[in-house]
Amino acid sequence: MPISIDEFESRGPEKGETNAERVVRFLARNQDTAYKAIEIAEATDINENSIHPVLNRLEERGLVRHREPYWAIGDLEKVRDAKMFSSTSQFLEDTLGSESREEWLTAAQNDEETRV
Template identity: 55%
Template sequence: MPIDIDTFDKRSSEELNGLTNAEKVVRFLAANDDAAYTPSEIAARVDVKKNSIGTVLSRLEDRDLVRHKGDYWAIGDPDTVRDAYEAHRLLESLDERYGTEDLEEWREHAAEGE
């Protein structure tokens, strides 16, 4: 499916290649919600570089999407994960329909209203 040139110009290679590392981790842990894994095990299963997995897990934990005890990590609260996924899909849909926002343009207009 083709994408418009603005999307091509504004998105990173990672965004255009599909799932982000965070999405890969959440999907894996959600699909395996009956177990907890070490960061190395998660990295190997979802094809994320070992030196990146710690940062990914920490950011997901900050958003309550994963949890951990000791060296093990598991999916977070199912309701929280579902709500985050639904919000993510809605934002993607809006971006596809109306285009992504330009943060600098938004800041300029926000400053005008003061």
């Protein structure tokens, strides 16, 4: 059953979505507009204290652009590639299970010991 666009917009973030994913999704949907950080925080329901670190990390990766005081979506090809990488990583984690840092360190240590 279809819902109104107002209801759609009021539903908030998708389940399990990170702050970075919410920001990129919002800016990509509004790629013809640049926003102040506080406007992005309000539109994505992200805490004001968290929005700047998120935007700065996204800018470092070329996923958003910044011209004081405004932010806009970055290179759409990079955004698409990042989304594809994220989807692939999630699929592998769902299929094969989560990575364990401890297992990696143990395997590396065992490998090191067998070389000696």
